[in-house]
Amino acid sequence: MGTTANGTSAATDKATSTSNGNATVDKGVDFANYFCTYAFLYHQKEMLSDRVRMDAYYNSVFNNKHHFIGKTVLDVGTGSGILAIWCAQTGAKKVYAVEATKMAEHARQLVKSNNLHDVVEVIEGSIEDITLPEKVDVIISEWMGYFLLRESMFDSVICARDRWLKPTGVMYPSHARMWLAPIRSGLADQKMSDYEGCMDDWHGFVNETNTYYGVDMSVLTKPFSEEQKKYYLQNSVWNNLHPNQVVGTCAILKEIDCLTVTVEDIFKIEASISLTITKEDTRLCGFGGWFDVHFNGRKENPAECEVELTTAPSVDDGTHWGQQVFLLHPPVRVNEKDEVLVNFSMSRSEENHRLMNVDLGFQIKLSSGKMLAPVRNKFYIE
CATH class of the missing domain: 3.40.50.150 (Vaccinia Virus protein VP39)
Structure with a gap:
């Protein structure tokens, strides 16, 4: 922003x-x-x-x-x-x-x-x-x-x-970086509860409309559900995360040199990264994304004092940018030394080039070596 x-x-x-x-x-x-x-x-x-x-x-x-x-x-x-x-x-x-x-x-x-x-x-x-x-x-x-x-x-x-x-x-x-890390958050449960409450309300609406007005609205239940799933479960969430909510290592999704980058370079961001869980017996509730920028000058004319602006999770109030949170429904139980293999893709919305669509797939490799089934999610940064 x-x-x-x-x-x-x-x-x-x-x-x-x-x-x-x-x-x-x-x-x-x-x-x-x-x-x-x-x-x-x-x-x-x-x-x-x-x-x-x-x-x-x-x-x-x-x-x-x-x-x-x-x-x-x-x-x-x-x-x-x-x-x-x-x-x-x-x-x-x-x-x-x-x-x-x-x-x-x-x-x-x-x-x-x-x-x-x-x-x-x-x-x-x-x-x-x-x-x-x-x-x-x-x-x-x-x-x-x-x-x-x-x-x-x-x-x-x-x-x-x-x-x-x-x-x-x-x-x-002069430079910028995008980061991603595994997180735990009660927001995942809250958003699912909000979605389920919304669907309960819809079912009551369908029954009342049929009873009082003789029109069966149930044919619209599926599109209504899809609409509300996008709103409650697929829209990424702005949040100020505490460092304790980060449950594993973070990794860079994209590095940008502001002096040489082109629009085509940032039109679609793709990365395959590995994140290692560092907490014992915890829930993987989603992924938190943030960025930092650096004031380093250029190689031929460097800064005398390099400065970093980071939006990483903070114990203080953080920044107005906060973090972008991609929640999982349902969360996944993980343990220390489990590895999360992530395939990340972010592109611009076809409807509005200032908004973003994110495809986030991941697979967990347990510390025992066993691979869990891969999961794929679509999110919207609106």
């Missing part, structure tokens, strides 16, 4: 149409479904109140002044404008702060009230449509969505990089 993205990039449109047969994204629909949310100050406040997020960006900028002093910077999806302001405060010569929504007006006011309007230029428009007078030394953006890639804002950052970053330029952040 990063700061405001900029309309769908040409690269996104092309990838959408060639990879899954969809027509190019309608920018008007995209704005109504996505961008408008970020035009409200309450939403900006939520992100600005995330201390983990704010500290990481603040420290990465002010502890790496050599990347900013006397340099030209592009802030993609500036939102309130705070990243652009920090870049100017640390010594940037010029900052172009691009914002697709009317939040640009607030950003412009904030920049002026902090006496930085001679350095920071707020531009209202999508990064795909605007034109800058020069190439930039640094691109900074808070583009990360739930489980890193939901919202597909990174497409716009890639577009900005390819159009406006100098060959020697630096990306902030």
